[in-house]
Amino acid sequence: MIDVLIIGGGAAGMMAALHAKQAGAGHVTLLERNNRLGLKIGITGKGRCNLTNDCTVQELVENVPVNGRFLYSAFSQMDSQKTMALFDQLGLRLKTERGRRVFPLSDRATELVLTLRAAAEKAGVQVRTESRVQSLLVTVKGEFTVSGQGFSLSARNVIIATGGLSYPVTGSTGDGYRLAQSLGHNLVKTRPALVPLESPEPWVRELQGLSLKNVTLTSPAGCELGEMLFTHYGVSGPLVLTASGHIVDLLPRGPVVLTIDLKPGLSEEQLDARLLRDFAEVPRRHFANSLDKLLPGRLITAVVAL
Numbered sequence: 677m678i679d680v681l682i683i684g685g686g687a688a689g690m691m692a693a694l695h696a697k698q699a700g701a702g703h704v705t706l707l708e709r710n711n712r713l714g715l716k717i718g719i720t721g722k723g724r725c726n727l728t729n730d731c732t733v734q735e736l737v738e739n740v741p742v743n744g745r746f747l748y749s750a751f752s753q754m755d756s757q758k759t760m761a762l763f764d765q766l767g768l769r770l771k772t773e774r775g776r777r778v779f780p781l782s783d784r785a786t787e788l789v790l791t792l793r794a795a796a797e798k799a800g801v802q803v804r805t806e807s808r809v810q811s812l813l814v815t816v817k818g819e820f821t822v823s824g825q826g827f828s829l830s831a832r833n834v835i836i837a838t839g840g841l842s843y844p845v846t847g848s849t850g851d852g853y854r855l856a857q858s859l860g861h862n863l864v865k866t867r868p869a870l871v872p873l874e875s876p877e878p879w880v881r882e883l884q885g886l887s888l889k890n891v892t893l894t895s896p897a898g899c900e901l902g903e904m905l906f907t908h909y910g911v912s913g914p915l916v917l918t919a920s921g922h923i924v925d926l927l928p929r930g931p932v933v934l935t936i937d938l939k940p941g942l943s944e945e946q947l948d949a950r951l952l953r954d955f956a957e958v959p960r961r962h963f964a965n966s967l968d969k970l971l972p973g974r975l976i977t978a979v980v981a982l
C-alpha cells in the first residue's frame with residue numbers, strides 16, 4: 677500500500693513528492709505520463725526557468741495581477757528565501773538578474789528538473805514514467821485505487837498535480853480536472869491567462885518579429901510601461917501577457933482595442949515640436965524618410981500607411 681501517490685511529475689508533483697518524504701511518509705510514488713519528468717519546466721523562462729524572485733512575500737503577492745491574497749498562506753509556508761535555500765541545499769547553484777529574477781547559474785531549466793528528480797529519488801520516492809493515470813476511485817475503506825494502462829495501485833493519500841491547460845504538448849491536458857471531478861469535486865471554469873493576443877489587422881502581422889522597448893500599452897486592463905512584441909498572429913511580450921488575463925474575460929463581449937504609445941516620455945506638444953524639427957532639418961525629404969530618427973525602420977511603413 678502506497679502512503680502518498682502523486683499524479684503528475686511537473687514542478688508541483690516533484691516538490692510534493694520530496695516534501696512528503698521529508699515529512700516522514702513511508703512509501704511515496706510519483707506517476708508521470710511522459711517518458712521524463714518536468715517537460716514544461718524545460719521551456720520556462722525561455723529554457724532558463726525563472727524559478728523565483730528575490731523579494732518579500734508582500735512584493736510577490738502585490739505582483740500577482742488577480743487575487744494575489746489567495747497565495748498568502750502558500751507563500752508564507754514557502755517564500756522566495758526558502759525556495760532559494762532549498763535549491764542551494766540540493767546543490768543547484770543560482771544567480772539573480774535584473775528585476776531580482778532568480779535563475780539556475782547554468783541558464784538551463786533542465787538542470788533544475790534533474791536536481792529535483794535526483795533529490796526525490798535520493799529521499800526514496802519511487803518515480804514511474806510513462807504511467808498515465810486514467811481513473812481514480814475511492815474504495816469502501818476510504819482508500820484510493822489509481823489506474824491506467826497496465827497498472828492499478830492502491831494508495832492511502834493521493835495528490836493530483838497534473839498542471840493546468842497551458843502547453844498541452846508538455847502533458848498537461850486537463851486529466852487532473854477530470855479525475856477530481858470524477859470524485860465529486862466542483863471545478864471553476866478554466867480560462868487562459870498570460871497569453872499572447874490575436875489581431876485581425878494585417879499591418880500588425882506584417883510587423884512580426886519586431887519588439888518594442890519602453891512603450892506604454894493601454895488596454896481595458898490599464899496602462900503599463902515595458903516591452904512588447906509583434907507576432908505572426910498579433911501581439912505578445914511582457915506587457916501583453918500581463919494585460920491578457922483581464923482582456924480574456926472581456927473578449928466574449930467583442931474585440932478589445934489596444935493603444936501603444938511609442939514615445940511615452942514625450943507630451944503631445946513635445947512630440948509635435950520634435951516632428952517639426954525633424955521635417956525642417958531636411959525640408960524636401962519624402963515623409964516616410966523623415967521619420968527614421970523617431971521610429972524603428974519597420975514601423976515607419978505601417979505608421980505612414982495608417
Ligand SMILES: Cc1cc2nc3c(=O)[nH]c(=O)nc-3n(C[C@H](O)[C@H](O)[C@H](O)COP(=O)(O)OP(=O)(O)OC[C@H]3O[C@@H](n4cnc5c(N)ncnc54)[C@H](O)[C@@H]3O)c2cc1C
Binds near residue numbers: 716726807838
Ligand atoms: C512558456 C512558459 C513559460 C513559463 N515560464 C515560467 C518561469 O520562468 N517561471 C515560473 O515560475 N513559471 C513559469 N511558467 C509556469 C510554470 O511552467 C507552471 O506554473 C508550472 O509548470 C506548473 O507546474 P505543475 O507541476 O503544476 O504543472 P506541469 O508543469 O504542467 O506538470 C504537470 C505534469 O503532470 C503530468 N500529467 C498530466 N496528466 C497526467 C496523468 N493523467 N497521469 C500522469 N501524469 C500526468 C504532465 O505530463 C506534467 O508533467 C511558464 C509556463 C509556460 C507555459
